[in-house]
Amino acid sequence: MNKEPLYKSFFHAFAGIIACIKKERNMQIHCCITAAVIAAGFLLKISRLEWMICLLLFALVMSLELVNTAIEATVDLVTEERKPLAKLAKDAAAGAVLISAIVSALIGIMIFAPKGLELVQHWMRLL
Numbered sequence: 001m002n003k004e005p006l007y008k009s010f011f012h013a014f015a016g017i018i019a020c021i022k023k024e025r026n027m028q029i030h031c032c033i034t035a036a037v038i039a040a041g042f043l044l045k046i047s048r049l050e051w052m053i054c055l056l057l058f059a060l061v062m063s064l065e066l067v068n069t070a071i072e073a074t075v076d077l078v079t080e081e082r083k084p085l086a087k088l089a090k091d092a093a094a095g096a097v098l099i100s101a102i103v104s105a106l107i108g109i110m111i112f113a114p115k116g117l118e119l120v121q122h123w124m125r126l127l
Helices: 006-023 025-044 048-078 084-126
Strands: none
Touching: 006 025, 006 048, 025 048, 025 084, 048 084
16 A cells, blocks of 8 residues: 655645635634634733643644534535434534533633733733
8 A cells, every 4th residue: 555755644634724724614713712812822921831731722622623524524425414313423523622612711711811810900000
């Protein structure tokens, strides 16, 4: 069995990511939230550990969104009929993304709320 060169595998992977960003509204939302969190991280000077946690959460949510998109596309390819198992597959994949997004948001609040409150208190003292 002849395998294609490694760089082609990377090319296909990046093509999948880009296609998902272009086509999937939820992935676009995740990208916007990621950009906002990165900006807030620089503004609030989060620690190295907090950056690592944020990066892991970005990867978790976006990876699950990619898997969700793959599952939805595969189910749609296999059947256009409404079938209970097809619905379960799609709903379960979407649920995985939702759980990761909710937990990520809660962790984000735990990281950013104290720092934001500190910044607001600092501004109040200046007034």
